[in-house]
Amino acid sequence: MTPITIVSLGSGEPEDITLRAYRALQDVERIYAIGEAAVEIIRALPSGAVLEKKVTILSVPMQSDRRAAASAYEALAGQLEADCLADISTALVTIGDAGTYSSAGYVCRLLRERDMPHFILPGIPYYMTLPACLSRPLVLGEQSLLVLSRVESAEQLREAIDRDRVVVVMKLSRSEEAVRDFLRTDPPVSILYGEYIGDEERELVTDSLRSLPETPFPYFSLLIIKPSTR
Amino acid sequence: MTPITIVSLGSGEPEDITLRAYRALQDVERIYAIGEAAVEIIRALPSGAVLEKKVTILSVPMQSDRRAAASAYEALAGQLEADCLADISTALVTIGDAGTYSSAGYVCRLLRERDMPHFILPGIPYYMTLPACLSRPLVLGEQSLLVLSRVESAEQLREAIDRDRVVVVMKLSRSEEAVRDFLRTDPPVSILYGEYIGDEERELVTDSLRSLPETPFPYFSLLIIKPSTR
Structure with missing residues (x-):
């Protein structure tokens, strides 16, 4: 059996991948990528053209469609298991950190249940x-x-800020109403906002509340709310 | 003026540094390191011997001695400012992530107050x-x-677990009593514990509550408490 490597690509620039993760991509025979964003990062790496030839792209349904997502994860775990048993070295790659709200995290669980040897190489999540x-x-x-x-609710954010917590809102688009409600109360906070981080053409980052887009937040957006420094 | 680069070295193996951060270390003329642990990582990198020659080690008092720490950060910011104005390229390196409970975070604030141009290169924190x-x-x-x-108090942990939160306890040694009190109540949790992560000789990691050391937790230790999966 050849262990499976779960490789985090990090976020932001392609070169935010770690030396160890980059080496793993070079060493394996097959790379499975969940989604096109991961492939774009691989393509932009120094030896991207070579690496890309090893990539199989998997489209996994949104995690919100749980049943469809679960069966896609099962299929992927099955594929990784088959390669592992056939002594083919594989990497499953994911944007950000594999352990942080990632589809790869579910696949890890399945590999664990199947007793398949696997390693996780951590990466930098978008909120860092x-x-x-x-x-x-x-x-x-x-x-x-x-x-989060x-x-x-807005109340949940208020409570956290009152307790001097820095709050990160992942998957911002699905919490849009509560977040806007909270910000409308003019709370004693500063913010950091980013959308499409790492995508040269569409990236927007700002620390000004007034520059926050008024249109709906896109799927790839993130908000950090910090208690004002006193 | 030559901008200052705040470089996160990541945690775990030396090669958990990002390609971008590694390149920055190669490009700068001077490297300032807060503490010996950072230098050990640099020394173990592929071109460690060359990089080490550029390093100045700074010993900064524990953050708990706030006044002494604050004046050490001021002195460091002053040094970085002087280099920046003299067009000497510098990196300030830190283990883990520079933005996550790091002394470098305080230095960033000071550089900002002094209007000194600086970049932060993120890294992988120990809790990932x-x-x-x-x-x-x-x-x-x-x-x-x-x-955290x-x-x-133990109650704070109980409340978080009841709310289905994964809890990371940084700087574990100073929360020892509350954490032990909580664990003694046999709560419905699993744990991940690590001490001296990245230090080959002393590293200990475990996911077994029974393997948790009974002696006081060392300064370089970390606990993750997860709600049991239902």
């Missing part, structure tokens, strides 16, 4: 790239950090 | 490396992630 883009630290000293994949 | 070491995802789906730099 965004503050770096704006030359700001994410979290300092005694503050806590709360990362869904915001239930 | 630990689950990867154990082939586990950190956080999935609808769960939230709460990163200090735990006030």
